Amino acid sequence: MNPPIRKLFYVTVLLFASLIAMLGYRQIIQAQDLAENPQNTRKVYAQMRIERGLILANDRIELARNHKENDLYYRLYPTGDMMPHLVGYSNPTYGQVGLEHSQNSWLTGTADEVELVNLVDTLTGKQKRGADLKLTIDPGVQRIALGELQKIGKRGAVVVIEVKTGAVVAMASNPTYDPNELDSNWLALNADPNAPLFNRATQGLYTPGSTFKILTTAAALESGTFTPQSRFRDDRGTVDIYGFTVHNYRTEPFGEHNLSEAFSESINTTFAQVGDQLGQNRMTDTMEDFGFYEKPPFDLPADEVAASGRYENGELLKPDDPMDRTQVASMAFGQEQLLVTPLQMALVAESIANGGKMMKPYSVDSVSDYNGTIVHQASPEVWKTPLQPDTASDIKDMMIKVVNEGTGSKTKTGKVQIAAKTGTAEVTGSGPNAWFMGFAPAENPRYAIAVVVEDSDAGGGIAGPVMRETLLAALGL
Amino acid sequence: MQRNRELVNFLPVVVLMVVGFASVYATRSSQMDASSLTYGLLFVGLFMLVHLFLRLAAPYSDPFLLPLAALMSAIGIMMIYRIDPDLAAAQTTWLMVGLGLLIIVVAVLRNYRRLENYIYICGIVGVLLLVVAIVFGQEINGARLWLKVGAFSIQPGEFSKVLITIFLAGYLDSKRELLSTTTWHLLGIPMPALKHLGPLVTMWGMSFALLLLMNDLGTSMLFFGIFLAMTYVATGRLTYPVIGGILFAGGAVLAYNIKGTVHNRVDIWIDPWSDAMDRGYQLVQSLFAIGDGGLFGTGLGKGYLLFQNGEPIIPALHTDFIFSAIAEELGLAGATALIVLFLIFCYRVFKIAIDSDDGFSKLLAAGLGAGFALQTFVILGGVMKLIPLTGITLPFVSYGGSSIVANFGALALLLLISNRTNKERRS
Numbered sequence: 071m072n073p074p075i076r077k078l079f080y081v082t083v084l085l086f087a088s089l090i091a092m093l094g095y096r097q098i099i100q101a102q103d104l105a106e107n108p109q110n111t112r113k114v115y116a117q118m119r120i121e122r123g124l125i126l127a128n129d130r131i132e133l134a135r136n137h138k139e140n141d142l143y144y145r146l147y148p149t150g151d152m153m154p155h156l157v158g159y160s161n162p163t164y165g166q167v168g169l170e171h172s173q174n175s176w177l178t179g180t181a182d183e184v185e186l187v188n189l190v191d192t193l194t195g196k197q198k199r200g201a202d203l204k205l206t207i208d209p210g211v212q213r214i215a216l217g218e219l220q221k222i223g224k225r226g227a228v229v230v231i232e233v234k235t236g237a238v239v240a241m242a243s244n245p246t247y248d249p250n251e252l253d254s255n256w257l258a259l260n261a262d263p264n265a266p267l268f269n270r271a272t273q274g275l276y277t278p279g280s281t282f283k284i285l286t287t288a289a290a291l292e293s294g295t296f297t298p299q300s301r302f303r304d305d306r307g308t309v310d311i312y313g314f315t316v317h318n319y320r321t322e323p324f325g326e327h328n329l330s331e332a333f334s335e336s337i338n339t340t341f342a343q344v345g346d347q348l349g350q351n352r353m354t355d356t357m358e359d360f361g362f363y364e365k366p367p368f369d370l371p372a373d374e375v376a377a378s379g380r381y382e383n384g385e386l387l388k389p390d391d392p393m394d395r396t397q398v399a400s401m402a403f404g405q406e407q408l409l410v411t412p413l414q415m416a417l418v419a420e421s422i423a424n425g426g427k428m429m430k431p432y433s434v435d436s437v438s439d440y441n442g443t444i445v446h447q448a449s450p451e452v453w454k455t456p457l458q459p460d461t462a463s464d465i466k467d468m469m470i471k472v473v474n475e476g477t478g479s480k481t482k483t484g485k486v487q488i489a490a491k492t493g494t495a496e497v498t499g500s501g502p503n504a505w506f507m508g509f510a511p512a513e514n515p516r517y518a519i520a521v522v523v524e525d526s527d528a529g530g531g532i533a534g535p536v537m538r539e540t541l542l543a544a545l546g547l
Numbered sequence: 548m549q550r551n552r553e554l555v556n557f558l559p560v561v562v563l564m565v566v567g568f569a570s571v572y573a574t575r576s577s578q579m580d581a582s583s584l585t586y587g588l589l590f591v592g593l594f595m596l597v598h599l600f601l602r603l604a605a606p607y608s609d610p611f612l613l614p615l616a617a618l619m620s621a622i623g624i625m626m627i628y629r630i631d632p633d634l635a636a637a638q639t640t641w642l643m644v645g646l647g648l649l650i651i652v653v654a655v656l657r658n659y660r661r662l663e664n665y666i667y668i669c670g671i672v673g674v675l676l677l678v679v680a681i682v683f684g685q686e687i688n689g690a691r692l693w694l695k696v697g698a699f700s701i702q703p704g705e706f707s708k709v710l711i712t713i714f715l716a717g718y719l720d721s722k723r724e725l726l727s728t729t730t731w732h733l734l735g736i737p738m739p740a741l742k743h744l745g746p747l748v749t750m751w752g753m754s755f756a757l758l759l760l761m762n763d764l765g766t767s768m769l770f771f772g773i774f775l776a777m778t779y780v781a782t783g784r785l786t787y788p789v790i791g792g793i794l795f796a797g798g799a800v801l802a803y804n805i806k807g808t809v810h811n812r813v814d815i816w817i818d819p820w821s822d823a824m825d826r827g828y829q830l831v832q833s834l835f836a837i838g839d840g841g842l843f844g845t846g847l848g849k850g851y852l853l854f855q856n857g858e859p860i861i862p863a864l865h866t867d868f869i870f871s872a873i874a875e876e877l878g879l880a881g882a883t884a885l886i887v888l889f890l891i892f893c894y895r896v897f898k899i900a901i902d903s904d905d906g907f908s909k910l911l912a913a914g915l916g917a918g919f920a921l922q923t924f925v926i927l928g929g930v931m932k933l934i935p936l937t938g939i940t941l942p943f944v945s946y947g948g949s950s951i952v953a954n955f956g957a958l959a960l961l962l963l964i965s966n967r968t969n970k971e972r973r974s
Binding site for chain 2: 071072073074075076077078079082083085086088089090092093094096097098100101103104105107109110112115116
């Protein structure tokens with residue numbers, strides 16, 4: 071009976087070897103896939119064992135910190151509803167959004183740059199701790215931006231960018247929410263028709279209206295065919311492009327005027343003609359030069375930033391998606407399926423203020439490990455160069471005129487010269503969306519801004535003070 | 548001298564015990580108090596007591612079995628203690644009962660071959676235990692394996708397994724001449740007389756009935772596997788396991804088609820992901836835990852095994868899924884070491900079978916070894932999704948009174964067989 075017993079043992083060896091092989095497959099080869107499986111919540115809990123780094127504003131006040139309970143770290147947001155859309159949250163139940171999500175590897179100390187320090191500390195018995203983020207956000211400006219939106223009681227967004235660097239100084243989205251109260255408010259927040267969880271500053275897509283005339287003007291001036299002094303006539307207050315009638319906002323005719331005046335008075339009929347003459351290719355080339363049709367390279371997770379451009383049924387169209395002449399003409403004054411984000415329009419304003427160079431926007435100024443050593447420092451980078459300096463200067467002059475003599479007089483202040491462009495876009499079933507974008511001081515620009523206010527008054531005037539007060543706060547005036 | 552070797556073999560066990568308990572205590576001290584460290588001492592004390600007893604009662608028995616069983620139980624209790632200190636206390640009690648049974652069996656059955664006169668009683672009791680489980684048992688996870696007696700839950704299958712192995716050893720030993728004689732051919736395969744095929748058919752029928760009535764693929768596979776292995780050892784003919792395997796496969800296919808629970812288990816095995824929150828939850832969480840372990844594991848007490856409220860993330864973590872916990876906290880290195888430990892144990896058992904000089908002893912040892920190996924394979928293969936999952940304990944390691952007590956009972960038989968063989972060799 072011994073040979074069968076031996077064979078039985080060989081079978082046992084074989085069976086156990088297959089167990090070890092399978093175990094090796096699961097623990098080594100498949101381990102990564104298992105860890106990244108979306109149904110696997112172990113990672114979130116594993117990370118809760120790590121003391122996350124702090125998130126600090128530019129004056130080092132804490133925007134996110136930790137409290138420890140039963141060996142696990144939970145996030146606290148001391149500034150409450152001030153800027154949850156940018157900072158985001160890290161919650162074991164609801165996951166991570168915002169910078170908490172996109173900067174997770176810094177915050178948990180798993181980024182390569184801090185991993186070594188952590189390894190050494192682990193070996194020497196120190197508790198592992200994530201790296202701190204210092205943001206470019208100025209809480210003073212942020213409070214004013216959000217406060218102005220709340221004061222008029224409208225949904226909307228404000229983005230303020232430092233002209234020379236692309237640093238985001240304020241990014242407000244109203245209505246807002248308190249990330250400390252997610253557990254009790256989650257269902258209500260999701261059901262709220264005002265969508266408080268939604269970051270209007272980077273994801274909100276709005277018809278640009280007349281603010282888009284900046285791009286049409288840029289395309290016109292860069293084409294060489296037009297100058298600010300190019301002459302136009304408006305005798306009827308309307309113009310026909312291939313059977314499509316364009317109306318001006320004001321019904322009485324503007325008469326004889328030049329491009330600069332058409333810009334400051336926001337004359338649709340003139341821009342429709344300019345756009346028609348430039349054609350689709352020049353128009354879309356200019357849009358792409360300004361960063362349309364791609365997501366701005368911002369610090370937030372990619373799915374929290376939207377690209378600007380022409381949309382159809384919620385989908386971004388390709389730049390070369392064919393348009394007929396009437397479509398090009400109406401796009402020239404900011405209609406025709408165009409949708410833009412406040413961040414994008416702030417970048418447009420920034421590029422004009424910065425002599426034609428659009429800086430890469432960023433909100434994380436520096437990252438330091440818990441020894442205080444800076445492991446990452448943001449350096450300003452040019453993202454796009456949509457304009458020649460001369461063109462930028464011409465448009466700047468027009469934008470000054472908008473404030474001093476045109477549609478932007480609501481933003482005029484004796485304290486500083488502001489340059490601006492306004493826009494309104496009709497919305498069926500509510501008041502129009504109002505835009506104000508621009509920069510200050512006009513002569514030596516420091517901050518660029520874009521403001522959008524939903525459901526505003528007819529002329530969109532209530533958005534003007536939001537822009538003015540926020541710029542004054544940024545300038546310390 | 549065997550017992551001195553056994554004593555030496557205990558040294559690494561004691562060291563591992565102390566290190567293990569100390570590290571669990573160190574990482575989870577906030578939830579535990581230092582008095583729990585006395586488990587380690589109690590544990591060592593108990594096995595030393597059994598060791599001393601064996602010096603008197605079975606001095607020539609195999610010197611590896613007891614230390615190996617001690618090590619496996621130690622790993623089990625350590626893990627159970629880490630999951631829930633209260634359960635570790637209960638398991639320690641069961642361990643004492645198991646060691647008590649071991650002492651009684653060794654003392655009473657010194658001449659274990661007398662069992663050959665009582666094999667039918669063993670067989671009948673073994674079958675009755677299963678019938679009782681089926682008739683009076685509680686259904687847990689769709690399977691009828693548990694019998695509630697007062698405050699205790701008993702798994703009669705664990706005892707039945709040992710009893711039926713004893714029956715088969717005696718029965719096959721007496722019938723093996725007949726079973727190995729060819730009287731006719733089926734499709735060119737030499738076959739024994741039809742009337743001697745009776746037990747094979749009966750056993751197949753019983754396993755299949757088990758499958759249908761208990762709703763448990765694992766238990767029936769285990770019983771039938773033990774039977775096939777022992778028939779093969781008795782006759783030396785592959786015909787039996789081959790035909791038996793085909794019969795069982797046929798039965799399994801049939802069961803897959805008519806029994807929802809079996810169907811479920813197989814579906815989950817093929818794709819646990821599509822229903823990962825419900826039917827596939829246990830297996831998916833087990834795979835996540837195993838995957839987390841990596842090469843060296845998270846470290847004892849540092850794995851993510853429990854929810855905040857102390858409930859285990861994987862249901863049945865301390866019983867069927869204890870290996871998932873071990874694989875997470877000790878990694879591929881530790882879990883492989885444990886599998887190798889099981890293999891060494893199997894090796895010693897099969898060696899006892901080979902060394903012994905009578906048919907009954909050989910068959911008994913080989914049967915117990917095959918059962919041990921198969922049970923280990925079924926549950927480990929199940930929790931790592933190598934084969935369809937079926938709830939069964941990991942011998943010596945899993946939490947469970949029936950399992951621990953029955954396994955120490957079987958261990959006692961193996962000690963007796965080796966004691967006799969080695970004693971005769973010396974004289």
